[in-house]
Amino acid sequence: MTELFYRDIVKGLRALGLNHNSHVVAHAALSSFGRVHGGPEAVAAALAAVCGTVLMPAFTYQTLIVPPEGPPNNGLRYADYAEQNANSEFWRPDLPVHRTVGAVAEALRHHPEAWRSDHPVLSFVGVGRYAAEAIDAQLLTEPLAPLDVLLRHDGDLLLLGVGFTRAAIVHLGERRATIGFPQAGQRTFVRWALTTQLAPPLAHPGVMHDELQALTRKMTNEFATPRRTRRHPLLYVRPDSHATSVREIPDFPGCSDGFDQLAPHVTGIGHSLHLGEATLWRYPLAAVVAKVVELIRQDPTALLCSDEGCERCNAVRLTLAEVV
Numbered sequence: 001m002t003e004l005f006y007r008d009i010v011k012g013l014r015a016l017g018l019n020h021n022s023h024v025v026a027h028a029a030l031s032s033f034g035r036v037h038g039g040p041e042a043v044a045a046a047l048a049a050v051c052g053t054v055l056m057p058a059f060t061y062q063t064l065i066v067p068p069e070g071p072p073n074n075g076l077r078y079a080d081y082a083e084q085n086a087n088s089e090f091w092r093p094d095l096p097v098h099r100t101v102g103a104v105a106e107a108l109r110h111h112p113e114a115w116r117s118d119h120p121v122l123s124f125v126g127v128g129r130y131a132a133e134a135i136d137a138q139l140l141t142e143p144l145a146p147l148d149v150l151l152r153h154d155g156d157l158l159l160l161g162v163g164f165t166r167a168a169i170v171h172l173g174e175r176r177a178t179i180g181f182p183q184a185g186q187r188t189f190v191r192w193a194l195t196t197q198l199a200p201p202l203a204h205p206g207v208m209h210d211e212l213q214a215l216t217r218k219m220t221n222e223f224a225t226p227r228r229t230r231r232h233p234l235l236y237v238r239p240d241s242h243a244t245s246v247r248e249i250p251d252f253p254g255c256s257d258g259f260d261q262l263a264p265h266v267t268g269i270g271h272s273l274h275l276g277e278a279t280l281w282r283y284p285l286a287a288v289v290a291k292v293v294e295l296i297r298q299d300p301t302a303l304l305c306s307d308e309g310c311e312r313c314n315a316v317r318l319t320l321a322e323v324v
């Protein structure tokens with residue numbers, strides 16, 4: 001097996017048409033490359049060296065916790081999570097990226113110029129010209145806003161040895177498809193995470209309260225640009241004095257297991273090359289979003305997964321049955 005070096009990755013990214021005016025949201029699987037000298041740090045450093053902006057998801061699913069009961073039709077069987085709950089971790093700004101998101105994102109998090117947002121589950125990490133702008137844009141109620149910033153700067157989607165199941169931009173397309181077109185039926189879910197950082201005002205179980213905090217990278221500035229979200233009952237029953245550590249996460253995206261169905265529809269708008277054992281793809285974000293909108297409006301089930309037991313995809317099907 002040939003070994004890839006930092007300079008090979010830099011050359012490959014440039015051959016893909018990337019340069020200092022490229023602003024990318026990247027998803028990568030290190031193992032897909034074969035052997036990489038320098039490991040994930042070499043890939044993250046090459047991305048940061050070649051591109052004007054690099055944004056990667058730094059999601060922390062390990063903070064998720066599921067209450068014993070909650071809203072119906074929420075893509076969740078509440079009783080099934082006792083074991084997962086026992087392993088839940090508190091969000092903190094230096095919490096490692098979840099292992100399923102990948103070692104390259106974790107390496108980018110350690111980049112000396114990296115910004116990270118403080119969403120307890122769906123944080124992003126970014127380096128470069130528009131990184132701070134993208135990171136600052138994220139709100140608890142708009143977890144995908146950093147992608148929207150890159151979209152506005154003519155950004156690209158970069159898939160490094162991974163498929164569209166990893167491409168969070170598809171969720172942004174789902175949202176766009178539904179704007180002014182409710183029969184698209186795309187929807188989000190409510191989840192919960194362990195965090196002390198954004199503890200809501202004291203509330204009693206079942207009592208309605210407002211959630212107003214914006215998310216910024218400055219912990220001291222978390223009330224700077226408040227944004228009113230929907231009102232929800234606080235459903236988690238407080239077990240002990242850490243009760244305010246459970247944070248409701250609104251607008252959690254649906255299942256992405258079916259997103260590879262997008263691939264044949266966007267082949268013509270992408271550029272690809274082989275590097276080591278990986279295939280790298282670059283697509284303009286705007287064209288990907290436009291294609292997602294078109295596909296979903298033609299067939300709202302187009303990007304749902306085929307697992308009959310998938311709770312989130314079935315919840316979308318249920319919503320579709322209601323709106324049609």
Ligand SMILES: [Zn+2]
Nearest residue numbers: 255305310313
């Ligand atoms: Zn699914």
